[in-house]
Amino acid sequence: MLRVRPVRAFADNYIWLIHAPSRPACVAVVDPGDAAPVIAELKSAGLQLGAILVTHHHPDHIGGVADLLRAAPVPVVGPDDDRIPDRTLTVRDGALAELPELGLAFKTLHIPGHTLSHIAFWGHDSLFCGDTLFSAGCGRTFEGTAQQMNSSLERLRSLPPRTQVFCGHEYTAANLRFALTVEPDNADALAYQQTVAKLRAEDRPTLPSELALEARVNPFLRCDTPAVRRAAERHAGATLADAAQVFGVLRAWKDTFR
Numbered sequence: 001m002l003r004v005r006p007v008r009a010f011a012d013n014y015i016w017l018i019h020a021p022s023r024p025a026c027v028a029v030v031d032p033g034d035a036a037p038v039i040a041e042l043k044s045a046g047l048q049l050g051a052i053l054v055t056h057h058h059p060d061h062i063g064g065v066a067d068l069l070r071a072a073p074v075p076v077v078g079p080d081d082d083r084i085p086d087r088t089l090t091v092r093d094g095a096l097a098e099l100p101e102l103g104l105a106f107k108t109l110h111i112p113g114h115t116l117s118h119i120a121f122w123g124h125d126s127l128f129c130g131d132t133l134f135s136a137g138c139g140r141t142f143e144g145t146a147q148q149m150n151s152s153l154e155r156l157r158s159l160p161p162r163t164q165v166f167c168g169h170e171y172t173a174a175n176l177r178f179a180l181t182v183e184p185d186n187a188d189a190l191a192y193q194q195t196v197a198k199l200r201a202e203d204r205p206t207l208p209s210e211l212a213l214e215a216r217v218n219p220f221l222r223c224d225t226p227a228v229r230r231a232a233e234r235h236a237g238a239t240l241a242d243a244a245q246v247f248g249v250l251r252a253w254k255d256t257f258r
């Protein structure tokens with residue numbers, strides 16, 4: 001399994017540092033929205049930057065790229081999107097994002113919805129999924145349709161259950177409040193809420209999550225289960241034709257949920 005460490009940025013972002021298996025002092029950074037905390041972590045842990053991976057163009061995911069490149073000119077791997085400057089390697093769906101500096105390669109998954117060019121990096125039992133899948137929740141559909149986002153999430157759900165899920169934000173506790181509004185009797189979600197409350201009380205990350213757990217607790221990965229469909233239909237006051245429609249209702253519901 002990969003050794004990965006979180007770097008906190010802004011209010012609730014995680015920037016992930018992936019250690020090279022054969023050169024543990026060399027790391028790749030995922031979604032460096034801010035350079036300062038990354039540079040501080042590299043310095044204090046005696047690490048050297050080998051590559052930058054970017055899942056999507058939002059400033060809180062790419063804002064630190066230019067400053068990191070000034071400190072170390074390393075490859076920048078990201079999706080085909082001109083809103084992401086400084087890219088040296090563009091990866092499209094199904095392509096291998098090869099990081100020779102680290103002796104690692106990840107498969108690129110194009111997962112539109114949060115943004116149209118959003119990608120995830122998957123490999124070594126790990127998924128770096130930016131703002132598409134969160135623990136117990138998912139990103140807002142800023143650019144894509146509900147159908148696109150639902151297809152992207154279904155695709156992530158089909159990865160091996162033991163996959164470790166490295167998301168871009170610490171939203172788990174708030175997401176679980178919504179998940180338990182949708183499925184108040186979900187025993188796995190109730191148990192997870194206890195675990196998450198304890199971790200947060202100790203100021204520890206709830207991430208990475210595991211895909212097997214997400215499949216049991218995350219309503220956005222459960223749009224085809226009867227309890228979630230019933231809750232969405234009750235909320236919408238209408239019969240919903242398919243999982244994508246259930247997803248659309250859940251996403252709009254969560255957008256205004258407090």
Ligand SMILES: [Zn+2]
Nearest residue numbers: 056058114131
């Ligand atoms: Zn985003």
